[in-house]
Amino acid sequence: MSVKISGVKGMNDVLPAQVGRWHELEAVAREVFALYGYREVRTPVVEPHALFARGVGEATDIVSKEMYVFEDKGEDRLALRPEGTAGTVRAFIEHGAYVEGPQKWFYMGPMFRRERPQKGRYRQFHQIGCEAFGVAEPAIDAEQIAMLDDYLSRLGVKATLKLNSVGDPACRPAYLDLLRGYLSAHAAALCGDCRERTQKNPLRVLDCKVPTCQPVLERAPRLAEHLCQGCRDHFEAVQAGLGALGVAFTVEPRLVRGLDYYVRTAYEFTSDALGAQSAVAGGGRYDGLVETLGGPPTPGIGFALGAERLTLILEAMGRPVPAARPEVFLISADAPGAVAVLGLAATLRRAGVACDLDARGGKFARQIRQAERVGARFALVLGGQELAAGEAKLRDMATRAETPVKLADLAAVLSKGR
């Protein structure tokens, strides 16, 4: 063997033994989202750097220090997408989808952020996300959150819904000034991180876990009390909608979203199975984003689910990984059987019966062990004896009962049994 090459830090392989879990989580997403009228969109993994700088926000950590940026032969400044909303909005605008009225789209795929990996956080990670464009009314917020709740419960995932309103351009700037003023006045009592965040992202300060900061934070002006009438009404309507839909939630006044584009509704589903990175899904409203990216004023709301985080939860729950197993494993008992078995497999496959065989041939005992290992429901034994009689022995792997079946009838018998 020559020098071993290992994978890129923070970018993981999903091996066949685990991939069933991913299929499950993607299949359930497609199923549930379709029930709510969301349709899948696929956009490139690479986008112009400017899309994220303008859309997500130049000052956010994601854009300023976590993005993979590169020059494409010196011509264009490109970036690996660090999140899915910006690209989706870009496609929405570029194809003029807004002329057709409200749209509900979803996507799934890899995202890239160059951070230090840890549990539940990777440099290439996968998100499943939904975006609803063109509806400003709070009913869509409630519907979308309920859909996410529905999705999680179908997977058996227990997560807590936290809800907040982060205001809008009418009320947030004034509140931020107020908060900054208050924090600056009490800077001496705050930790170093908080003093920095006071300027950069004052809402984050409210989330600080340092004990010495708490007394100051408890008396800080609260966003909820400074929302404008529009935001307040919206927030209340979302809560009422969730109540009507039977979705449990808690209002979390300190819940903040990291991306610049969020307004009003902000929400997060968290799980305690995840270690420090407790968010399974997070989302919110982004009414100004479409316009920021060059489209007509269009309200929107969306969320993203962390697929790796979901798999971690499912694993912690002990939920078994669904496995694809062949229906039949063909076993050749001797040389004539070994020749016949390939052709028989082809016939069965044409009839839609999933089958496998050990192409090495070899000892009977090994083949049947192989059938056991791959989880086949039946073994089909074929040798000179059987061929002479124009049949094969069908062995039920669970009961070990063997019944002769005419070769001509095999495909029909097996595809009927499914």
Add this chain to the structure above:
RNA sequence: GUGGGUAUAGCUCAACUGGUAGAGCACUGGACUGUGGAUCCGGGGGUUAAGGGUUCGAACCCCUUUACUCACCCCA
């Protein structure tokens, strides 16, 4: 970017506080030359992450590097 922890067979881990590398699982062969999950016997597999130092002798002690991992920051 900053801290802590860990690196021994494909996987999970041993190896008497320095004496020359072992088990289980997995794989593979046989007992059973046409019948699996059990049992028994055998086999392949390791520069003990890498490099340097101390020592008669290092998986073990010291230094450096790398990787992995958890946490901070931030987020899905």
